[in-house]
Structure formats: C-alpha cells, structure tokens
Amino acid sequence: MDIEHILQQRGLVSEDQWREARAQAGGRRIDGVLVEMGLLSEEQALEAFADELGMEFIELGEFEVDTDLIGEFPTAAIFRHEVLPLDRSNGTVRVATSDPFDLEALSELSSLSGLELDPVLARHEDITDLIKANLGVGGDTITELVARTADDGVELLEEIDDLDGDLVDEAQAASVIRLVNELLIEALELNTTDVHIEPQEHGLRVRFRIDGMLRPQPVPPEINQFYTSIVTRLKIMSRLNIAERRMPQDGRIKLRIRGREIDVRVSIIPMIHGEAVVLRLLDKGRMVFDLVNVGLPEDIIKTFNELIELPHGIILVTGPTGCGKTTTLYSCLNELKSTSTKIVTVEDPVEYQTEGINQIQVHSKIGLTFAHGLRSILRHDPDVILVGEIRDGETAEAAIQAALTGHLVFSTLHTNDAATAFTRLIDMGVEPFLASSTVEGVMAQRLIRRLCSECREPYTPNEDELPSDFPRPVPEVLYRPKGCRACRDTGYSGRTGIFELLRTDEGVRDLCVERANSSRIRQHGLENGMTTLRHSGWLKVVDGVTDVDEVARITKGDIV
Structure with a gap:
C-alpha cells in the first residue's frame, strides 16, 4: 500500500513535505514523522487509511471495553502490538489498532486467541490509555x-x-x-x-x-x-x-x-x-513547606503567624492520620528556620529530612521515646522544638515542661476538632491549669480533594438541596466534578486543606480550669469568631476549589 499516494491524493501533504519527512524518518513510518512535525494530524492520517482500506475509524474516548474479552487474549501480545480487543459480535472480535499495515500483529493475535478479528482504526494514545486502564502496570x-x-x-x-x-x-x-x-x-x-x-x-x-x-x-x-x-x-x-x-x-x-x-x-x-x-x-x-501552599486562608495565616512567633508555649495541630499535620508543622518550622534559631525535632518516623533542622528518630525498643527524647533535647539549648505526636501523659508533661522553661513547642494530637485537644490533654493526666497556661492555640485540619481545573462543571445550585449550614445567600454558580483524561475521570486533581483555629484566650483558660467539656470550649470559640472545619470547607466550595459533596463527606458530624 502506497502511503505517499494515499496522503498526497487527498491533499493532506505536499511532495516537498513528504521529502522532508522521509529525510528525517530514519526507518520510522513516514506518516508518523509527519504527525511529529505538525504537518499532519493522526486523525487525518487514520481517516485517510480507513477510507482507502474500507475500514472504520472510531473514537475511543468514552468506549467501555469488555474486560472479559480482553482476558481471552495474551496480555503480553496486547502490549507488544498495542492492539486492543473491543467487543464481540457474531463470533467476530473487533480490535482497535493504529497501524492498519501491521498484518503480522493481527495474524498473531488471531492465532493465539483462536478468534476471527475485525480490525478498526483508532488513535494510538487512546488505545494505549485503554490498555493501561484495563491491564495496568507490568503488563509488558x-x-x-x-x-x-x-x-x-x-x-x-x-x-x-x-x-x-x-x-x-x-x-x-x-x-x-x-x-x-x-x-x-x-x-x-x-x-x-x-x-x-x-x-x-x-x-x-x-x-x-x-x-x-x-x-x-x-x-x-x-x-x-x-x-x-x-x-x-x-x-x-x-x-x-x-x-x-x-x-x-x-x-x-x-x-x-x-x-x-x-x-x-x-x-x-x-x-x-x-x-x-x-x-x-x-x-x-514535591514537598513545598509553605502555609499558603497547604491551603490556609489569609485570615487564619495572620493569626497563626502571630502564634508561631511567640517566644514560648505549645501550638498543637490535630486531625486523623494522613490529614497533612506534619506538612503544616514543617511549614511552620520553615517560617522560623534561620541561623539564629535552633530547631530540634523528635519524630517517629522522620518523614522529611530537612537542612538546617536537627532531627531525632524515636527508637522505642531501646528506650528512646518521645518523652525521653524531649527531655534530652532540653539539654541541647533549643529555641523551637517539634514533638511528632503527644501520645501519652508522660510526653504531654515533658512538652508542658519545655514550654514553661521558655521554649516554643509544636506537636500533634489525634482529635476531631480543636476544642477537644484541651480535654484530651486533661484526660492524659495534665493538670487543667497547666494545659490552659501553656497551649497557646490549636488548629484542626482535614484534606479535601480539589476539583479538576480542566473539567469542573458549573451549575446553578438549588438552595433547598444544599445543607442547612451552607452560607447564605447562595452563589449563582457553584462547581461539581465531571471527569476527563487529565484527572483520569475522577473529577478531582490534588488536595487542599480546611482548617479550624482556636486561639487560647481567657475564656478558654477559665473553661479548662473548670474542666468544661469540649462542646462548651467549642461554643466559646464560635462565639468569638472561630471558623469550623465545615464552614472552612463551604468557603472553598464558594471559591470553586471543591464541591458540596466532598466537604459533606469529609466533615460528617461537624454540624453545629
């Protein structure tokens, strides 16, 4: 089959363009070189071949592949020849290929499977994407x-x-x-x-x-x-x-x-x-330790920066495993890092090895616990200390002692909201007046998925269908996930944080000394301008960063 004749007869390339591509081919198919040079699109070439050979050219973008059918063909052969079985009709299997001239591939697949094949043409990238999506990593x-x-x-x-x-x-x-x-x-x-x-x-x-x-x-x-x-x-x-x-x-x-x-x-x-x-x-x-990058809004950054610039005290970040607590804390340390500040951490494990910060790995089997490491750190003349996690009363007491002796201490707790951090410390055996006098602020956080910027879909929301605590008035336009190739049809790409910052004021201190429950501490925070995790999420919805369902999923039980 004369590819040059097919393409030139249809006016897709000139003789000069063909000669230029042939000079650069180096043994490759010249139509592929023309595509690389931008002189021809793959669709144009495939449609021309389909017309000449009496074949069908199809779009595979939304095609649902029969996974059971794929299983009847050897995986390695599919990867080697980049030919994808699509569907079966009357005993014949349609297979997609981007090379109509590779008869050897079709013959081998037919022989190996024992099936009659009907080849159709499709874009190479679409075929390989579907092969990978259905057979996955390691197929070849x-x-x-x-x-x-x-x-x-x-x-x-x-x-x-x-x-x-x-x-x-x-x-x-x-x-x-x-x-x-x-x-x-x-x-x-x-x-x-x-x-x-x-x-x-x-x-x-x-x-x-x-x-x-x-x-x-x-x-x-x-x-x-x-x-x-x-x-x-x-x-x-x-x-x-x-x-x-x-x-x-x-x-x-x-x-x-x-x-x-x-x-x-x-x-x-x-x-x-x-x-x-x-x-x-x-x-x-990929690690960028920056408070703006983790998703903190401007108003919380302002307050949080005031906290991390304090000369002493404890600052806690709370939330479940995998919510970005360590990244937030390292963003704080990055803000404070300088030649005039000594920063020491004790972690299990040390996740991010960072230049300019002295880091200790916990080894519980030999007795190097958070509490033991923290007491040893105090003899190293630190200015700022990071304790990976306050897990028990011994570690909590050591952190409080460090704060009382003039050090700024960062750490994490596994609590669902900011207010519960105080009651958790008290439950660990910390005296209420010590918890309230050393903890300067608590920030709870979660990670929510970002909408894919390539395919997010605008819509006019129905106010009656939105959660009762969604901010009113409702914007005219909100966004929801759709799905595209860029996000692998999930509708989301990346994550950002939502936050709840409770600063310790006299009201919080009084409630702690009274051994008030977390609900009362939380209510006090709300009355004094604290933004809840859920409301922080709604603001991201209004800004088009995420969608209503994602915030509702992450903040279940956070309705006040």
Missing part, C-alpha cells in the same frame, strides 16, 4: 522483560547486602526488578501516597491511594505468579528478613526515580492468603 513485563535490563530510571540509593538462595535469585531477576520499578514509577506519576499490594483468595489486588481515596489499579492476571518474587524483592530493597513470613516487618527504601529522590516506608503484614504490603511514598521533590 510478564513475558518480555526477562530478556531486558532493569535500567528504567530507578536507582536504589543504598547498597543491598549479598544474599543467597533460589528465592533471592528469582526476586533479583531483571523481569521482577523491572516489574517492581514499573509499579513505583506508575504510582509516582499518579501522585500516589500509598501503594497497597494485597493477596486475595483468587489473585493479587493492587490499589493506589490517590488524593486520599483508594483506587484499584488494574494488573494483568499473569502477575499472580510473580507475587512471592515481588514481596521478596521489596524485602531485599528495604533490608528486611526475607525468610520471615509470620511476623509483621517495617522497613525503608531510598530511591532516585528519574531524577527525583523518593523515600518509601514499607510495611509487610502476614494475612491469611499471604503477605500484604503497603508502601508509603514520600516525594522529596
């Missing part, structure tokens, strides 16, 4: 990567000890190394915070936590045979005992992935169907 690793090297831009920054054994040999094979590396690369590209690798009764399940939500990650069924090797490879990388399969293990991996330094915290726990793995990814390059 299954049969092809054994013969390839593992040089894919992933570099282990710590040496691995020499180990022996068949299991080690298999885990160190190029294909398994490549498979694990692909998993990490894919997770990083999707801004994943946690990777869950879970053995199930009927196969392996992989899930990524993205923007706070767990999402299943498609993987080819053949990956199940690699499960033990994947776990062993991760154990080797994190210097864990590869022979131990009965007890939980925790480790850490330091990587450089395509120029970005990544810390990976590894947790392995034996389950009934095998060992489950969770990887917490910390991308140092």
Whole structure:
C-alpha cells in the first residue's frame, strides 16, 4: 500500500513535505514523522487509511471495553502490538489498532486467541490509555522483560547486602526488578501516597491511594505468579528478613526515580492468603513547606503567624492520620528556620529530612521515646522544638515542661476538632491549669480533594438541596466534578486543606480550669469568631476549589 499516494491524493501533504519527512524518518513510518512535525494530524492520517482500506475509524474516548474479552487474549501480545480487543459480535472480535499495515500483529493475535478479528482504526494514545486502564502496570513485563535490563530510571540509593538462595535469585531477576520499578514509577506519576499490594483468595489486588481515596489499579492476571518474587524483592530493597513470613516487618527504601529522590516506608503484614504490603511514598521533590501552599486562608495565616512567633508555649495541630499535620508543622518550622534559631525535632518516623533542622528518630525498643527524647533535647539549648505526636501523659508533661522553661513547642494530637485537644490533654493526666497556661492555640485540619481545573462543571445550585449550614445567600454558580483524561475521570486533581483555629484566650483558660467539656470550649470559640472545619470547607466550595459533596463527606458530624 502506497502511503505517499494515499496522503498526497487527498491533499493532506505536499511532495516537498513528504521529502522532508522521509529525510528525517530514519526507518520510522513516514506518516508518523509527519504527525511529529505538525504537518499532519493522526486523525487525518487514520481517516485517510480507513477510507482507502474500507475500514472504520472510531473514537475511543468514552468506549467501555469488555474486560472479559480482553482476558481471552495474551496480555503480553496486547502490549507488544498495542492492539486492543473491543467487543464481540457474531463470533467476530473487533480490535482497535493504529497501524492498519501491521498484518503480522493481527495474524498473531488471531492465532493465539483462536478468534476471527475485525480490525478498526483508532488513535494510538487512546488505545494505549485503554490498555493501561484495563491491564495496568507490568503488563509488558510478564513475558518480555526477562530478556531486558532493569535500567528504567530507578536507582536504589543504598547498597543491598549479598544474599543467597533460589528465592533471592528469582526476586533479583531483571523481569521482577523491572516489574517492581514499573509499579513505583506508575504510582509516582499518579501522585500516589500509598501503594497497597494485597493477596486475595483468587489473585493479587493492587490499589493506589490517590488524593486520599483508594483506587484499584488494574494488573494483568499473569502477575499472580510473580507475587512471592515481588514481596521478596521489596524485602531485599528495604533490608528486611526475607525468610520471615509470620511476623509483621517495617522497613525503608531510598530511591532516585528519574531524577527525583523518593523515600518509601514499607510495611509487610502476614494475612491469611499471604503477605500484604503497603508502601508509603514520600516525594522529596514535591514537598513545598509553605502555609499558603497547604491551603490556609489569609485570615487564619495572620493569626497563626502571630502564634508561631511567640517566644514560648505549645501550638498543637490535630486531625486523623494522613490529614497533612506534619506538612503544616514543617511549614511552620520553615517560617522560623534561620541561623539564629535552633530547631530540634523528635519524630517517629522522620518523614522529611530537612537542612538546617536537627532531627531525632524515636527508637522505642531501646528506650528512646518521645518523652525521653524531649527531655534530652532540653539539654541541647533549643529555641523551637517539634514533638511528632503527644501520645501519652508522660510526653504531654515533658512538652508542658519545655514550654514553661521558655521554649516554643509544636506537636500533634489525634482529635476531631480543636476544642477537644484541651480535654484530651486533661484526660492524659495534665493538670487543667497547666494545659490552659501553656497551649497557646490549636488548629484542626482535614484534606479535601480539589476539583479538576480542566473539567469542573458549573451549575446553578438549588438552595433547598444544599445543607442547612451552607452560607447564605447562595452563589449563582457553584462547581461539581465531571471527569476527563487529565484527572483520569475522577473529577478531582490534588488536595487542599480546611482548617479550624482556636486561639487560647481567657475564656478558654477559665473553661479548662473548670474542666468544661469540649462542646462548651467549642461554643466559646464560635462565639468569638472561630471558623469550623465545615464552614472552612463551604468557603472553598464558594471559591470553586471543591464541591458540596466532598466537604459533606469529609466533615460528617461537624454540624453545629
């Protein structure tokens, strides 16, 4: 088939353009070179080929692929030839390809599956996106990567000890190394915070936590045979005992992935169907410690800056695990960091290694607890102290003692709102007058998903359908999620914070001394201008940052 004739006959390219593209082709298909040069669109070329060959050109944007049908074809062949089975009719399977001239690929797929194929044309990117969405990471690793090297831009920054054994040999094979590396690369590209690798009764399940939500990650069924090797490879990388399969293990991996330094915290726990793995990814390059960047509104930043500039006292940030407390605290430390200020932290674990800050890792097994570390820090002449978490009365008392002796102390508590921090400290055994006289302010926070800026959908809200505590008057336009390729059809991209700041005034101190419950402290805060988490979320809805359902989901139970 004469591609030049097809394209020139339809006036899509000139002879000069064809000659220019041919000179740059270097063995590649010339129509592809023309597309790269911007002289031709892929759609134009495919429509011309479809017309000439009597084929159909289809848009795959909203196409629902038959996943059961895909399972009838070898995964590796689909990845190798980039041909996607779409649907079946009267015993014939429609398959999408972007190369109508690759008859060998169609012949191989037909032979391997034993099915009659009807090829249709579609854009290359649409096909590969759907293949990845339905077969997931590692699909091309299954049969092809054994013969390839593992040089894919992933570099282990710590040496691995020499180990022996068949299991080690298999885990160190190029294909398994490549498979694990692909998993990490894919997770990083999707801004994943946690990777869950879970053995199930009927196969392996992989899930990524993205923007706070767990999402299943498609993987080819053949990956199940690699499960033990994947776990062993991760154990080797994190210097864990590869022979131990009965007890939980925790480790850490330091990587450089395509120029970005990544810390990976590894947790392995034996389950009934095998060992489950969770990887917490910390991308140092993406960390920006700035109070504006975490989502603090201007009015709260002003008050919070006044707090962190105090010479002594305790400032607490509260909320559940994964709500961004550590990022907020490091943003505070970043504001205070200077050559004239000594900052010391005691953490479990040290999540962000930061230049200019002295950081201590807790080791409970040898007695280095938060409380012990904090007492030792006081002998190092610090100005500012960060305690990763106040977990018990001993740590709380040590933090209070540090504040009373002229130090500014930052820490976290696991409470649902700001007011409850005071009652939690008292429940730990702290005297009410000490809690009220040292804690200068408490900020509760949550993370909510941002609407995708590429596809967020404006609408006119019905006031009667909005929550009763939504600010009135209601804006004429609000936004809701829609979903597009940029956000992988979720409607959301990234997260931002919502906040509730309670500053300790005389009223709060009096209530603490009275041992008042958190509801009374909270009510006092509201009467004196405190913005609740939920109201902070509504303001983000009004600004078009997020939507009503997202705020309602995150702030359940926060209605006053």
